[in-house]
Amino acid sequence: MKNKIIYKSIVLLVFALCSLQSFSQTLDNYLVIASKNNPEIKAAYLKFEAALQKAPQVSSLPDPTLTVSAFGRMIETRVGAQEARFSLMQMFPWFGTLEAKKDAANLMAEATFQNYVDTKNEVFLNVKKVHAELFELQKMIQLEQENLSILNTYKELSLSKFKNAKGSMVDVVRIDIKRNESTTNIQILKDKFKPLQTAFNSVLNRELDTSIVYPNELPVAVNEQIIQTDSLFSNNPKVVMLQHEKEAFEAQKIIAQKEGLPKIGLGLDYSIISKRDVPNLDMNGQDAIMPMLTVTLPIFRKKHNASKKEAALQIQATEAKQETVKNNLASSFSSAKYDVEKSKNLIALFETQTKSTKQAVSLLVTSYSNSGSDFVEILRMNQDLLMYQKATATELKNQFIAQAKLEYLLSKAE
Numbered sequence: 001m002k003n004k005i006i007y008k009s010i011v012l013l014v015f016a017l018c019s020l021q022s023f024s025q026t027l028d029n030y031l032v033i034a035s036k037n038n039p040e041i042k043a044a045y046l047k048f049e050a051a052l053q054k055a056p057q058v059s060s061l062p063d064p065t066l067t068v069s070a071f072g073r074m075i076e077t078r079v080g081a082q083e084a085r086f087s088l089m090q091m092f093p094w095f096g097t098l099e100a101k102k103d104a105a106n107l108m109a110e111a112t113f114q115n116y117v118d119t120k121n122e123v124f125l126n127v128k129k130v131h132a133e134l135f136e137l138q139k140m141i142q143l144e145q146e147n148l149s150i151l152n153t154y155k156e157l158s159l160s161k162f163k164n165a166k167g168s169m170v171d172v173v174r175i176d177i178k179r180n181e182s183t184t185n186i187q188i189l190k191d192k193f194k195p196l197q198t199a200f201n202s203v204l205n206r207e208l209d210t211s212i213v214y215p216n217e218l219p220v221a222v223n224e225q226i227i228q229t230d231s232l233f234s235n236n237p238k239v240v241m242l243q244h245e246k247e248a249f250e251a252q253k254i255i256a257q258k259e260g261l262p263k264i265g266l267g268l269d270y271s272i273i274s275k276r277d278v279p280n281l282d283m284n285g286q287d288a289i290m291p292m293l294t295v296t297l298p299i300f301r302k303k304h305n306a307s308k309k310e311a312a313l314q315i316q317a318t319e320a321k322q323e324t325v326k327n328n329l330a331s332s333f334s335s336a337k338y339d340v341e342k343s344k345n346l347i348a349l350f351e352t353q354t355k356s357t358k359q360a361v362s363l364l365v366t367s368y369s370n371s372g373s374d375f376v377e378i379l380r381m382n383q384d385l386l387m388y389q390k391a392t393a394t395e396l397k398n399q400f401i402a403q404a405k406l407e408y409l410l411s412k413a414e
Contacts, residue, residue: 068087083273084270085270087292091261091265138215139390145186158375200212241413246322247316249255259307262297271289332409343402
């Protein structure tokens with residue numbers, strides 16, 4: 001007998017582990033589909049790729065200018081008439097300006113990438129939420145069907161007692177009322193599947209009527225003691241994104257300072273000179289080449305000062321926003337942690353109540369079989385049992401969602 005019990009226990013354990021593994025694999029598969037198909041994730045990644053194209057634009061030199069001048073009436077010089085003139089000029093910003101612009105663009109691109117990471121994590125959280133709701137729905141249908149089967153058994157029992165003149169026809173009617181309620185509840189729950197299926201497939205960005213695998217179990221939340229500190233969310237994608245934005249605005253401040261310094265232009269002027277009909281003239285008809293140096297004079301300081309002030313204000317605004325995000329993360333973390341613990345306690349309570357209620361129902365059914373009394377109490381206790389079982393399923397869903405939210409809040413930047 002003992003060996004049989006051990007064998008059954010091992011079989012049940014293996015079955016439970018296989019169910020959890022199957023759920024994990026299915027959920028992982030859905031997360032992979034979401035990462036590839038979800039349009040919100042795609043848009044965030046395309047924004048990152050677009051941001052990468054900014055650095056080559058801002059770190060390049062301005063295009064050189066070529067000026068060609070042709071004289072309608074030639075200008076006479078000592079060595080001949082000037083027929084045409086070519087001027088080539090290249091402007092150079094102050095030393096380090098292009099590098100600062102490149103740094104600012106790259107930092108903004110890194111911030112955009114962290115926004116993509118956070119968007120992906122948020123979509124994954126939504127996938128887990130709907131998947132948990134599908135578990136709850138499947139469990140509710142299963143419990144209602146089991147309840148209907150129990151009510152059918154009670155009906156046969158009440159009919160038998162009535163035929164033997166030990167029960168009342170009212171008991172049979174009461175059973176039919178409860179059976180009708182259970183049948184209606186099952187249909188309502190089945191009808192709920194369609195909107196959940198639509199919502200789930202919408203997140204995965206695929207055909208809305210694509211079939212979905214129901215999860216039979218949900219992983220139990222890991223009981224980890226997480227001490228909340230100021231650095232708990234320092235590596236969160238939202239926080240890191242704002243940090244990169246702040247660094248980009250600091251680079252903008254440097255750019256504003258360097259933009260207020262002179263720009264230097266180097267060029268070459270080439271003039272075509274025709275020969276004069278003068279014998280023994282030195283350098284007769286020789287073309288003229290003239291190097292040129294241009295320096296801008298940034299004497300109008302208002303725009304440069306405004307640009308520096310704008311960058312400084314953006315830095316302050318980003319710091320304030322970063323503080324707000326950390327506060328919101330801490331608040332959400334505390335709430336989610338409380339929800340996990342609350343669900344754990346309620347699950348333990350409902351499991352205890354379920355066990356006790358089953359014992360009470362069993363005793364009442366035995367008493368009714370013998371004496372034909374307390375049938376109303378049987379129905380009441382049976383409804384309590386169903387309520388505790390449904391509440392357990394709901395709290396399992398709530399616990400899983402709260403744990404998923406904790407994982408989302410504690411996610412790390414990539």
